[in-house]
Amino acid sequence: MSDIIDNIIARVQVSPIFRSREYMRPDYVPDELPHRETQIRALGDILVHAVKGEAPSNVFIYGLTGTGKTAVTKFVLSNLHRRAPDKFSFVYVNARQSDTPYRVMADVIETLGGKVPFTGLSTAELHRRLQRTVNDVRKVVILVLDELDALIKRHGDELLYRLTRINVELSVSRVSIVGITNDVTLVDELDPRVKSSLGEVEQVFPPYNAVELEDILKRRASVAFKLGVVSDEVISLCAALAAREHGDARRALDLLRVAGEIAEREGKQVVRQEHVYQARTEIERDRMHDVIQTxxxxxxxxxxxxxxxxxxxxxxxxxxxxxxxxxxxxxxxxxxxxxxxxxxxxxxxxxxxxxxxxxxxxxxxxxxxxxxxxxxxxxxxxxxxxxxxxxxxxx
The missing domain is CATH 1.10.10.10 (Winged helix-like DNA-binding domain superfamily/Winged helix DNA-binding domain)
Incomplete structure (x- = not known):
């Protein structure tokens, strides 16, 4: 029976399909983000003050799933931080994964070097620890809260209010917030106190069209797949299917990656259009399973x-x-x-x-x-x- 595992390992080690799967991961941030130059420039203009040690305005970024919100935010902050690491730090928290106010604050504290028990502290004590930890950093801290709508819909906006007011309690450091959400009505639903404290700048990300998705896929495929494995027809099909679903680049990348994995499992040398249709069925089934299970x-x-x-x-x-x-x-x-x-x-x-x-x-x-x-x-x-x-x- 162990020869089954040996065969599986051998197939992956000498894959006829993939050169490197790393480039197809949803959280991979490439060196270039095509068709998002306008959004990069706009967000960079807002956050650039951090390189001088000044707290930039809070920002709320809206857009449908897969429109590049997270990738652009990480790209801009990583590049700014590389140029001025002594002036500011940034912390990224996915509020759907860290789905309680306790977990969000704990993640921020731990990222900045503090320690927090998994449970057991009151919200007030945790907030005091957050305040002390941020102050100890002695520079600007940009806090990125991704999928913020998931947290607010479950637990309300009290945490967001506390975070927007934290600068009043700090003596040395300063905090700015970048909120990322799929829900364009989120700010309208917030308590007036929170909206007043936010004073946010809004940025809306439009969906990609089929031509843009095709270009993105070609760039990724050139480094992720072996030469000649993926045809232009396969890439066009992935782009067209994803463009129908509100221009979701993540969906397009998932389709191409899973199609490649199906072809690999079948021992094929190329990815074909039927693999893309099989991938669409597999992704939809897995997505719904995860949504319902959680x-x-x-x-x-x-x-x-x-x-x-x-x-x-x-x-x-x-x-x-x-x-x-x-x-x-x-x-x-x-x-x-x-x-x-x-x-x-x-x-x-x-x-x-x-x-x-x-x-x-x-x-x-x-x-x-x-x-x-x-x-x-x-x-x-x-x-x-x-x-x-x-x-x-x-x-």
């Missing part, structure tokens, strides 16, 4: 309520979903969240693409929200069944 528990219960209600073979209303959800919580002996929170969860599931929730006008009966599944019912149940807390509660 949902908070009550969000899983709301999704399960929609799955149960979908047996009726018609659209559901928020009220109907709430009633099914309450039945599930009673079955589990749990306290229900409010109907308003369930409505918010429905909106979040809609945003994630797991369901569709559209407002329709029913004439004299007023407006209501119609809810349908966007993903196969069986696939959702398979993922939900991985959570032991949900075993045996659906029919």
């Amino acid at each position: 949902l908070p528990f009550h969000s899983k219960l709301v999704l399960l309520s929609i799955v149960e209600g979908s047996k009726r073979d018609r659209s559901l209303t928020t009220g109907e979903v709430f009633e099914i959800y309450r039945g599930l919580t009673r079955k589990l002996g749990l306290e229900s969240v409010t109907q308003r929170r369930v409505s918010d969860i429905v909106n979040e599931l809609d945003m994630l693409g797991v369901i569709t929730a559209s407002v329709v006008n029913r004439g004299r009966y007023g407006k209501t929200k119609e809810i349908k599944l966007s993903v196969d019912r069986k696939s959702i149940l398979e993922v939900l069944n991985e959570d032991e807390r949900l075993h045996g509660i659906w029919s």
Whole structure:
């Protein structure tokens, strides 16, 4: 049996497809970011004051997934920092991964050289440690909060308010915030105190078009794949499929990378268009699995309520979903969240693409929200069944 593993290792070590997968990773930041020169210049003009030891304005960066927001931010800050490492530091935190205020503050403290227990400190004590750690740096600290909307929707904007007010409490260092979000309405939903403290500059990233995506893929493919492995037709197909999905460069790169991995597993010498279509199916399945698996528990219960209600073979209303959800919580002996929170969860599931929730006008009966599944019912149940807390509660 060990020869199976030996064969797998040998195939990867002498891959007929890849020269280096490193260049296809979603978090790889290349030396050049084509078609984002305008955004680089605009963000650089805002953050350049850090090289003089002055705190730049807070910045909010908006744009759909895969439009280069994170890559441009890291590119600009890395290049500025290389030129003036003694004047400022920057800390990057992904607020979807570090998904609590405690974890965000702890990550900042630890990146700046401090120490924090995994749990156990009060928010007030953690904030005091953050303040001391930042002050000890004795220079400007630029704090990048990526996917900030995920944190705010779950925990509110109190942490953002504390961070925007931290300069009042600092005697030596200064903090500037770069917020990155897919939600263009995020700032409008913040508490007025937070909006006032932010005083932010806004930057909007447009989606890439098919021609731009094709150029990006060609540049990456030239260093990631072996010569002659990827044709222009394959690259054009990846670009066209990603351009349909709001110009998502990350999606285009994932399609090409996974298509290469499928060709490699099959022992092929080139990547073909059928590999791209197989990659699209595989990526969609894996993406939905991860989205559903990482949902908070009550969000899983709301999704399960929609799955149960979908047996009726018609659209559901928020009220109907709430009633099914309450039945599930009673079955589990749990306290229900409010109907308003369930409505918010429905909106979040809609945003994630797991369901569709559209407002329709029913004439004299007023407006209501119609809810349908966007993903196969069986696939959702398979993922939900991985959570032991949900075993045996659906029919």
